[in-house]
Amino acid sequence: MNLSLTNISPSKNRQSDFDCDVLVIGGGPAGCWAALEAVATNASVVLVEKGYCGSSGATASAGTQIWYVKPDPEEREAAMASREAMGGYLSDRNWMRPVLDKTFESVNRLADWGYPFPRDESGEQQRISVQGPEYMRLLRRKVKNAGVTILDHHPATHLLVDGDRVAGATGIVQQGGGEWQVTAGAVVLAAGGCAFMSKALGCDVLTGDGYLMGAEVGAELSGMEFSSAYAISPAFASITKTALYRFAQFYRKDESLIEGAGSARGRSIIARTLLSEPVFARLDLAETDEVRTILRQAQPNFFVPFDRRGIDPFTQMFEVKLRLEGTVRGTGGLRLTGLDCATTVPGLYAAGDNATREPICGGFTGGGSHNAAWAIASGSFAGVAAAGFAKANAKPHSISDPQAENLARNPSHYADPTAILAAVQNEVFPLDINYFRTHDVLSAALKRLDSLWDDIKTAVPVDENGTLRLRQAQAMTATARYMYKAAISRTETRGMHRRDDFPKQDPAQHHRLVLSGLDDILIRSEPVGSDLLPEVAE
Numbered sequence: 094m095n096l097s098l099t100n101i102s103p104s105k106n107r108q109s110d111f112d113c114d115v116l117v118i119g120g121g122p123a124g125c126w127a128a129l130e131a132v133a134t135n136a137s138v139v140l141v142e143k144g145y146c147g148s149s150g151a152t153a154s155a156g157t158q159i160w161y162v163k164p165d166p167e168e169r170e171a172a173m174a175s176r177e178a179m180g181g182y183l184s185d186r187n188w189m190r191p192v193l194d195k196t197f198e199s200v201n202r203l204a205d206w207g208y209p210f211p212r213d214e215s216g217e218q219q220r221i222s223v224q225g226p227e228y229m230r231l232l233r234r235k236v237k238n239a240g241v242t243i244l245d246h247h248p249a250t251h252l253l254v255d256g257d258r259v260a261g262a263t264g265i266v267q268q269g270g271g272e273w274q275v276t277a278g279a280v281v282l283a284a285g286g287c288a289f290m291s292k293a294l295g296c297d298v299l300t301g302d303g304y305l306m307g308a309e310v311g312a313e314l315s316g317m318e319f320s321s322a323y324a325i326s327p328a329f330a331s332i333t334k335t336a337l338y339r340f341a342q343f344y345r346k347d348e349s350l351i352e353g354a355g356s357a358r359g360r361s362i363i364a365r366t367l368l369s370e371p372v373f374a375r376l377d378l379a380e381t382d383e384v385r386t387i388l389r390q391a392q393p394n395f396f397v398p399f400d401r402r403g404i405d406p407f408t409q410m411f412e413v414k415l416r417l418e419g420t421v422r423g424t425g426g427l428r429l430t431g432l433d434c435a436t437t438v439p440g441l442y443a444a445g446d447n448a449t450r451e452p453i454c455g456g457f458t459g460g461g462s463h464n465a466a467w468a469i470a471s472g473s474f475a476g477v478a479a480a481g482f483a484k485a486n487a488k489p490h491s492i493s494d495p496q497a498e499n500l501a502r503n504p505s506h507y508a509d510p511t512a513i514l515a516a517v518q519n520e521v522f523p524l525d526i527n528y529f530r531t532h533d534v535l536s537a538a539l540k541r542l543d544s545l546w547d548d549i550k551t552a553v554p555v556d557e558n559g560t561l562r563l564r565q566a567q568a569m570t571a572t573a574r575y576m577y578k579a580a581i582s583r584t585e586t587r588g589m590h591r592r593d594d595f596p597k598q599d600p601a602q603h604h605r606l607v608l609s610g611l612d613d614i615l616i617r618s619e620p621v622g623s624d625l626l627p628e629v630a631e
């Protein structure tokens with residue numbers, strides 16, 4: 094692929110500067126909770142968002158189940174035990190307990206703020222799920238009213254440093270053009286995960302920017318092998334809410350049933366079938382009008398694309414595909430050093446999908462409850478800790494921009510973000526590379542991604558409009574490299590990481606994989622320090 098046209102040097106067109114105690118990057122639930130908790134300590138807080146805080150990101154577009162568990166010892170025990178085996182025993186109850194406590198407290202605050210939780214027959218509010226649009230609209234209002242400066246359509250592109258600590262960020266003013274700079278005593282990265290622009294609803298803004306920004310200043314990543322989350326979606330639509338497929342059966346084109354595809358292990362059966370033929374679904378287990386009405390009320394936007402096309406999913410077959418959600422409903426992200434959600438870089442904190450969720454879900458998906466709780470709790474913990482760091486340390490005074498300096502040192506060339514995106518997607522979308530993994534296939538893909546990275550790492554866009562697209566393409570390339578570096582190293586099947594050449598869990602690999610570096614990616618294992626159940630025999 095020819096990505097380069099000519100050598101050039103980067104230019105600056107600064108439009109706005111801000112100074113604050115805490116900068117939050119990303120305005121999904123994790124960023125909003127971080128901002129709320131930071132501002133509650135009297136810190137000055139700026140929140141920058143790539144899209145519009147309140148309607149951008151994975152939560153904003155759909156209903157979300159939350160890991161909301163009453164502080165009853167038996168219920169809590171069952172909740173903690175529920176995904177430990179599925180996650181390959183890489184989770185840690187020393188994290189689960191405070192996450193459950195904080196989630197319970199924060200969701201109760203939502204109720205106090207007037208979130209309209211539905212009530213059961215006895216009149217008790219059911220607080221185990223929220224509708225994304227209402228939830229995010231409420232959070233935006235609370236964040237704004239609390240005095241946080243929200244900068245919508247202000248994507249961050251890279252972090253600023255002062256010596257060894259993080260001191261703010263710079264980015265792009267999407268509407269109006271130019272760049273912004275925020276100097277901050279501490280930064281919370283809450284820019285979500287990476288779904289590689291697979292067109293999963295709400296996820297095309299989630300391009301791994303936070304992983305790259307963190308890694309550029311020396312932060313470590315963990316759990317990146319647990320990044321092969323694919324969701325069932327209609328072939329003709331982007332809606333990837335999967336709860337309703339519990340009412341589905343799956344068929345071949347000739348209407349013969351695909352046995353086992355609707356079971357707990359059904360995703361693998363569907364994936365295997367898709368390697369050779371199309372797969373169709375029908376929600377024919379929702380047999381009564383009463384059940385169908387309940388499903389429509391529970392997930393209204395699931396039905397929108399069907400209604401538009403005049404398809405009745407309860408009675409008519411429709412083609413499905415598996416859409417990559419990468420780390421959004423996977424697990425990997427920046428490694429945290431403790432419950433304050435600090436990264437290894439002073440002044441840098443991470444929350445939500447931007448951080449690894451291994452502490453509460455191990456190697457299994459955090460979707461369906463844990464991730465929403467994680468966004469709330471890790472956001473809250475990070476917000477408080479970032480504000481504390483900013484107050485405890487002198488204001489940054491000698492700001493530098495390592496990425497701009499790197500660009501100035503290295504000859505830069507124009508690159509076409511569309512071509513880079515296509516090249517990355519070719520490596521991460523195919524089920525026979527990323528879902529059914531083997532050493533040979535992963536190694537070949539990583540070699541191509543490494544070469545792509547070498548081509549594009551110091552590239553600049555053809556014009557200002559391309560700046561964000563190029564930066565996103567670079568972040569997705571980096572993310573894919575971290576994923577496959579870890580996936581090659583984990584020579585076993587654990588959690589969502591499936592190795593066709595190592596189909597069993599290996600007790601000797603009961604550890605986390607920690608990555609660092611940009612051009613040369615280093616990898617090391619880290620024990621799971623906790624009171625987990627002992628490893629089960631295979």
Ligand SMILES: Cc1cc2nc3c(=O)[nH]c(=O)nc-3n(C[C@H](O)[C@H](O)[C@H](O)COP(=O)(O)OP(=O)(O)OC[C@H]3O[C@@H](n4cnc5c(N)ncnc54)[C@H](O)[C@@H]3O)c2cc1C
Pocket residue numbers: 118119120121122123124141142143144145146149150151152153155156157158159160247248249250283284285286293294296298299300302303333334418421422444445446447459460461462463464465466468
């Ligand atoms: C279809 C679907 C259904 C799901 N259902 C559930 C569920 O039922 N239960 C559950 O627990 N989890 C669920 N999840 C996962 C859950 O949605 C996420 O874990 C959650 O949204 C994470 O919150 P977040 O704030 O970290 O990220 P997001 O909500 O994705 O927000 C990240 C924000 O950062 C912004 N951003 C990105 N890059 C930048 C940048 N460079 N600069 C500034 N801003 C940036 C984005 O625009 C976005 O607004 C689901 C996910 C999907 C895709």
